[in-house]
Amino acid sequence: MSLAESYQNFIEQTLSWHQQHNLTLQAWSADPATAAPCQLAVLDEHQVSWQPVKQQPPADFSNVEQALELELHSDIKQFYSLFYGAGLGASHSRGMLQLLMVWDQADLARLQENLIGHILMKRRLKQPETVFFALTDDDSIVLSVLNHSGEVYLEAVGKDVSEKLADSLAAFFSQISPAAYQGV
Template sequence: MQRAADALFEFTTRYCAAWQQHTGHAPASQALAGVPSPCMVATQRDEVWWLPQPFSLPATLEAIKRALDIQLQADITAFYTTQFAGDMTARFVQRELSLLQVWSEEDFLRLQENLIGHLVMKRRLKQTPTLFIATTDLEQEIVSFCNLTGEIILEQPGSKKRETFAENIQIFLRNLQPVIGGVAEIG
């Protein structure tokens, strides 16, 4: 669990540094403007600038465990309970994605409800339980954590089609390149 948290912290640090170097300020989001969060450091016109903050709730996905009577791997719990932050754009190999993060306490409740819905769909389709961690530009593709193997996969919800990206979340996060303004930051 700690290795996953460390890998997320390392990527977030690289992401924030790339934003600072590229723009001269903290990461910015238009989509999150006006949405309260402990991450907000400034509001500029139609965007909010943010920095990651320590997760202030109990570090558990207990609502998901209770709702579905499922045991979740520690790495997925660490991924969603290490910090509050905005979603972060990145590139993995040649695929651009948006790494999903928890913006606030309210967002954490909504996230768990969405993960429960996703897992219920997977159960109905008799498919391996996965938990999404990123979106892609293609609506029918998401990046997910496989709860059985710990692998990070690209999948199409409702389909059995999947591609393994990394053998675990640490490898995946360490190989992400921050994308700022459509440009991958190498470093």
């Protein structure tokens, strides 16, 4: 199964899970009056409901690649360019996590700046280049894709990748199930 198919399947499972548990996907919005593409409704002054929506057009990472003189792994570019959203909670055998998503174009620009900073830090530390894609319930541990191989690892911030979780993002999606995530 392709990454796009496995991610779409996980999103469908997540939406179904939320419906079964009578839950609404909610996010804090700095300005609920300026709707993001995935925003459904304003719930209160700074809270909105949302639903994943396909990016049109997909995000472009050529600026990041040019700045770093590096080609990002195709899985990570595809992951961040498929859907707008506020992040999806999930459960993995190693714990709870939140898949990162791009909320709108301004958020995409912030993500790209953070990716550049992360990769520059990895280079300074003389560690393999990684790209983060999920947060865990431990602030010092993220889930990352090893850029040269596409493998998914646990990564302690500032440290080398430590524990391989999957051969690819598509394979990783088969290891997780929908869950409410309160860590962020």
